[in-house]
Amino acid sequence: MHFTNKKLRALGYSERGVQHLRSRQRGASAATGGFHYQRCFAVLRLLELAASHQDGRVFLDALCPVDDVVVESGGHHEHSQVKESATATWGRNGGQLRREFLAQWRLMRRARLDDYVLQVVTPHGHRASHFQHRAPTALKPVLSVRWFRRPRSPHRPWSVPDVERALDRLLLDPISGPAERERLWTAMNHACGTPWRGVRACTLLRDACRFDRDLPARDAKRRSGTASRQVRKALSILNSIPRLDVQIVDGICFFDFEGVERRFIARIDDPRFTRFVLRIISRKPADIRAVYEELP
Amino acid sequence: MTREFSAWVGPSDKRLLSDLLRAVGSPTRYRKAMYRLGGALGREIEKRLPSRGDVVLVCTVEDADYLARGVLEVVEGTRRVALQCFWNLRKKIGGRELAPIIGRYEEPFAANNVGALVVVKSIIAGACVVRTNLMEVIERVGRKVPLLVAAPVIHEQALVKLAAEFSAEDVRRIVPIWCARDSERTDGFVIPGIGGSVYELLGLGDEVSKNRVRPRILDERPTRLESV
Numbered sequence: 452m453h454f455t456n457k458k459l460r461a462l463g464y465s466e467r468g469v470q471h472l473r474s475r476q477r478g479a480s481a482a483t484g485g486f487h488y489q490r491c492f493a494v495l496r497l498l499e500l501a502a503s504h505q506d507g508r509v510f511l512d513a514l515c516p517v518d519d520v521v522v523e524s525g526g527h528h529e530h531s532q533v534k535e536s537a538t539a540t541w542g543r544n545g546g547q548l549r550r551e552f553l554a555q556w557r558l559m560r561r562a563r564l565d566d567y568v569l570q571v572v573t574p575h576g577h578r579a580s581h582f583q584h585r586a587p588t589a590l591k592p593v594l595s596v597r598w599f600r601r602p603r604s605p606h607r608p609w610s611v612p613d614v615e616r617a618l619d620r621l622l623l624d625p626i627s628g629p630a631e632r633e634r635l636w637t638a639m640n641h642a643c644g645t646p647w648r649g650v651r652a653c654t655l656l657r658d659a660c661r662f663d664r665d666l667p668a669r670d671a672k673r674r675s676g677t678a679s680r681q682v683r684k685a686l687s688i689l690n691s692i693p694r695l696d697v698q699i700v701d702g703i704c705f706f707d708f709e710g711v712e713r714r715f716i717a718r719i720d721d722p723r724f725t726r727f728v729l730r731i732i733s734r735k736p737a738d739i740r741a742v743y744e745e746l747p
Numbered sequence: 748m749t750r751e752f753s754a755w756v757g758p759s760d761k762r763l764l765s766d767l768l769r770a771v772g773s774p775t776r777y778r779k780a781m782y783r784l785g786g787a788l789g790r791e792i793e794k795r796l797p798s799r800g801d802v803v804l805v806c807t808v809e810d811a812d813y814l815a816r817g818v819l820e821v822v823e824g825t826r827r828v829a830l831q832c833f834w835n836l837r838k839k840i841g842g843r844e845l846a847p848i849i850g851r852y853e854e855p856f857a858a859n860n861v862g863a864l865v866v867v868k869s870i871i872a873g874a875c876v877v878r879t880n881l882m883e884v885i886e887r888v889g890r891k892v893p894l895l896v897a898a899p900v901i902h903e904q905a906l907v908k909l910a911a912e913f914s915a916e917d918v919r920r921i922v923p924i925w926c927a928r929d930s931e932r933t934d935g936f937v938i939p940g941i942g943g944s945v946y947e948l949l950g951l952g953d954e955v956s957k958n959r960v961r962p963r964i965l966d967e968r969p970t971r972l973e974s975v
Contacts, residue, residue: 603914607882626851629886630879634838634847641841662840665849712965714834714850743961 452528452564453508453649454515462561469514476512489533491608492572492599493520493647494640495617500524500652502620511647516554517569524652528567530555531597534582537575541585552590559593569593574601609636621656623667626705626713631667638663660718667715670702682719685731695739708739716746723747748931748938756926760787764899764927771942774950778813781869781949784899784926785817791924792865792897793822800862801827803888805880808834808850809946810869811962818867818897819964829856830968831884834958835876846876848883849958852965856888863893869945871901871925872937874909881909885917897924902937 452458459469493509500507500522507524515521517530532551541549552569559567569590571582579598586594602608609618609632618632642658643650650658656668678686678699689697689706697706697716704716704724717724730745752761763784770776796802802822806815811832822828834850866881877896885894894917896909901923910918931938942948951957 604912606912628848628851629882630846630848633879633882634840634845637840637843637845645841663838663847665836665847711854712850712852740961743959746959 452515452530452559452562452567453510453513453521453523454558456514458562459514459558462558472514472516472518476514476518487605488535488574488601489519490640490643490647491602491611491614492531492533494608494636494643495599495611495614496520496522496529497643497650497652497655498614498617498621498639501655502617506651506653508649508651510649515558516551520572526566528559528564529570529595530567531570531572533572534578535574535601537578539573539578540581541587549587552594553587556590556593567593568595570595570597572597572599574599607633608640609633621668623669623700623703623705625707626667626703626715634663635659635666635668638666664718664721665715666718667703667705669700670718670720681728681732685728688731688735689742692736692738692742695742706742712739714746721747748929750930750939751928753925753927755791760784760926763787767899768939768942771948774948777942777948778950781810781813781899782817785814785819785867786821787817787926788814788867788897788899788924789818789821792818792895793825795893795895795922795924796822796826796865797862797893800892801829801856801860803829803831803856803861803864803884805831805833805864805866805884807868807876807880808832808960808962809949809951809957810867811964813949814869814899815867816964818865822865826862827860829854830964831880832962832965833880833883835879836958837875837954844873844875846879848879854968858887858889861888861890861892863895864888865895865897868896868898869900870937870941871896871898871905871909872932872935872940873902874905874912878909878912882912891916891920893922894920895922895924899926900937900940901925901928902932902940903928903930904932 456469493511497509505524507522510521512518513521517532519533520531522529555569573579576598579596582596599613600611602611608614618635622631622635638659639655641662642655660666686697689695694709695706699719702719704719705714707713717727727747734745736742736745767780770780804819819828832852833848835846836849838845864884866877868877871877906923929937929940936943946954946957951960
C-alpha cells in the first residue's frame with residue numbers, strides 16, 4: 452500500500468515515527484549503492500504486470516517500514532525489501548530487517564489489509580534459503596522470498612532470466628531477439644523516469660513508445676481491431692508477391708520473406724504506417740526489392 | 748592523428764586501405780575497394796578459425812554486398828557459412844546508444860556444428876552496432892565458440908567499449924582482427940578511418956535510406972532454407 456503521512460498518522464504512527472520513516476526515505480533516495488539492482492527489480496515488476504495485462508503502480512522508497520519497492524495492483528499489495536549483500540540476515544544490525552518486516556506486518560494489520568505479501572529480494576540463492584527458513588514465525592504466512600539474479604554484465608539487466616521472460620511476453624516473437632529485449636528494457640526504464648515516478652503498468656508501453664516509436668511490443672488492445680479497407684487492399688497487394696507474408700499482429704505490421712527474412716514495418720498507430728499503406732496501393736510493388744523501397 | 752597497422756598487414760593490404768581513401772567520392776570505386784578489403788580480411792579470418800566447424804557470418808546491410816561478400820567468398824571456399832544480415836537503426840534513449848535490429852536475414856544453422864562466429868563491419872568506432880549484432884547471435888548459437896570481430900579499421904577505444912558490454916567469459920573469446928587502428932575521432936568519425944560515412948560513400952544514402960536497401964547477395968544465396 453502506498454502510505455502517506457496522513458494515512459500513517461491515522462493508523463497510529465506518531466509524528467516522530469513518521470519523521471523517522473521520512474528521513475529513511477530521503478537517505479535511500481540519496482544513496483547510490485544497491486540502487487541499480489533495486490531499480491531493476493522495480494522495472495521488472497512493472498514489466499511483469501504489463502505482460503500479464505494487469506494494471507498497477509510501482510513505487511520506490513515508499514513511506515513505510517518495508518519500503519524499497521512497493522507494488523499496488525488491484526486490491527493486492529506487495530512490499531519488498533531488496534537485500535543485495537551476500538551476508539544479509541534477519542538478525543544482522545541488531546535484527547533490523549526482522550524489526551522492519553514486523554513493523555510492516557503490524558501496519559498492514561492496522562490498515563485492515565488482507566491481500567498482501569511482504570517480500571525479501573536477493574540476488575544470492577543461499578540468502579534466499581536463509582530468509583525463507585529463518586523467518587520470524589508471525590511473518591511466515593505473508594512472507595515471500597524472491598531470488599532475483601544480478602545481470603552478468605551491469606549494462607545488460609535485460610539478460611537476467613526473469614527479465615527476459617517478462618520482456619519476451621511483451622515482444623512480438625517473429626521479429627524479436629536480444630536486441631529488442633535491450634531496446635524495450637531501455638525505453639521502459641527511461642519511461643519510469645529519473646528520479647523514479649510511480650508509473651502505471653497499463654500506460655508503460657505507451658510512455659515507452661514516446662521514446663521509441665518503432666518498438667515491436669505487443670499491444671493487447673489492438674488484438675481485436677479490424678483492418679480498414681485500405682489496409683486490407685495493401686496487404687492483398689503485398690501478399691500476392693511470391694513467398695512474401697505480410698501480417699499485422701497485436702498492432703504491429705511486419706513481413707516474413709521465405710522464412711529467413713523478417714522485417715518490422717511499423718506500428719499501425721504510427722502515421723508512417725498510413726503513408727506506407729497509401730504508397731503500396733499507389734505503386735503496387737511486384738517483388739521484394741520494390742517493397743523495400745516503400746518501407747517507412 | 749596516429750594510425751597503427753596489425754602485424755599481419757602487408758604492403759598490398761596497406762595499398763587496399765589507401766585505395767579506399769582515394770575512392771571517396773566515387774561509390775563504384777569505393778564499393779570495389781571495400782570488396783577487396785573484405786578478401787584481405789577473409790584470408791586473415793580463415794587463418795584464425797578453429798580447424799573444424801561451420802561459420803556464422805554476421806554483417807550489416809551496408810556491408811553485405813561489399814566487405815562481407817569479400818570475406819564470404821574466401822571463407823566459403825573451405826567452410827560452410829550461414830550468413831546473418833541485420834538492418835540496424837541507431838537510436839539514443841535516455842543517454843544510451845542503441846542500434847536496434849529492424850530487419851533480419853538469418854540463414855539457418857545447426858548450433859552444434861558451429862565452430863566460430865564472425866562479425867564483420869566496415870569500421871568499428873563506438874562498437875554499438877557490433878555489440879548488438881554479436882549479442883543477437885551469441886544467444887542463438889548458445890555454445891562457447893570463438894567470436895571473431897573483424898574490420899578494416901577500428902578506433903583505438905572500440906575494443907575497450909565492446910569488452911565493457913560483455914561478461915569476462917565472453918570477452919576472453921573475442922578475437923579482434925583489424926588492418927588499421929586509428930586514434931583520432933572527430934564529430935563521430937574516425938580520422939582518417941574509412942573516409943567518412945560508409946552509407947554515403949557506398950552510395951546508399953543516409954541511415955534511413957540504407958535501411959530501404961535489400962542487398963543483392965541475398966538473392967544469390969543457395970539453398971537458403973537448408974540448415975548448414
